[in-house]
Amino acid sequence: MRKPIWAATALAFALASLAVVSPARAQTTPPPIPVNTIFVGPAVGTAGQTADIVVWVGKQKVPFNAAQFTLRFTPISPTGLKSVPTAIEANTKPGGIFPPDSIFGVNARTPGVVMVAMATGHAVDGPGQLAVVQVSIPSDVPDKASYAVELRDLILSSEAGEDVTPSNVLDGQLDIQGGAPPLLKGDVNGDGAIRVNDAQIALRIAVNIITPTPQQAQAADVNGDGKVNVQDVILILKAALGI
Structure with a gap:
């Protein structure tokens, strides 16, 4: 669906506000998200470390009690990049819009793919965090590498069990700063020398x-x-x- 100019402008401001957040923690204050929009916030991480990927939800016209989605990490650059982040199930949590007694499940068995589902007895409508997915970034990922964080298979369900369809669903991006040093052929153990x-x-x-x-x-x-x-x-x- 084509977004109206006001929505695109508001979302641009939202993304800009998220981009300056320290990669060490997830932003908890909701940015100005357009109504009926769900998107993955931009994130920055370091090779060999963890990064928090936040899925944001704008105020929904129809409240929902359950949500399910899949995040896929697809390499953008450099060409030939194969290593992908892996979600840490124990450190992946429901977002702030869900009450503490919510039911929550994560499946991160496939590298580069994480499936998340959550449900509550209390209807929620945003705005705020839908979920915070923590990922482990492989130690061999080079500096300035980037991944598309694709939001797929999204399902929102109302109290009546009916689908709630947001107007806009947008992917995010994970950028790597301070990646692995350049590869030295013959240095198999990675200590910087060939011995x-x-x-x-x-x-x-x-x-x-x-x-x-x-x-x-x-x-x-x-x-x-x-x-x-x-x-x-x-x-x-x-x-x-x-x-």
């Missing part, structure tokens, strides 16, 4: 003794053929010895 122990790890990867992390696999694939084998081990060993 004999890197060759040892690469050999264990090559013979399937250990399963590498994505960053280890990239660092160990010195010749760039897409796999880790004895040839890579020899190249790492030669680099470690300065040959």
Whole structure:
């Protein structure tokens, strides 16, 4: 549905107000969200740390008692980014518009995907936080990487069990600041140097003794053929010895 000019302007101010919030905590004061709008607030995180993703709800014309949605984290940049954030179920909570006695459930078994559902005996209508989803950002994500946080499969249900349909449902974005250092080919353990122990790890990867992390696999694939084998081990060993 095309948004009227006033709604687009109000939402722009809302997003701008959220963008300046410290990534260490979620904003609790509702921004000026247009009526019948639900969106994912912008977030900033650091590789190897956690970040809070807030789903905001504007005042709904029809109150609701239950909500369900899915968040999908899709890499935007850099090209080839495969590591995705994983939601921490224990630290994902219902938003402030839901009372403490609400029923709440989270499924974060699939990396990059989290399903959330909540219900209460008291009808709510916003505005405020629908939910706060805490995610763990992989340690190998580079600086200035970004993810689209897609809000999908949204269901709002009224006290009568009927669907409540918001006018606007908008995705968010997670930006990474202070990511992993640039990859050094041959530095399999990530200590910033190429030594004999890197060759040892690469050999264990090559013979399937250990399963590498994505960053280890990239660092160990010195010749760039897409796999880790004895040839890579020899190249790492030669680099470690300065040959």
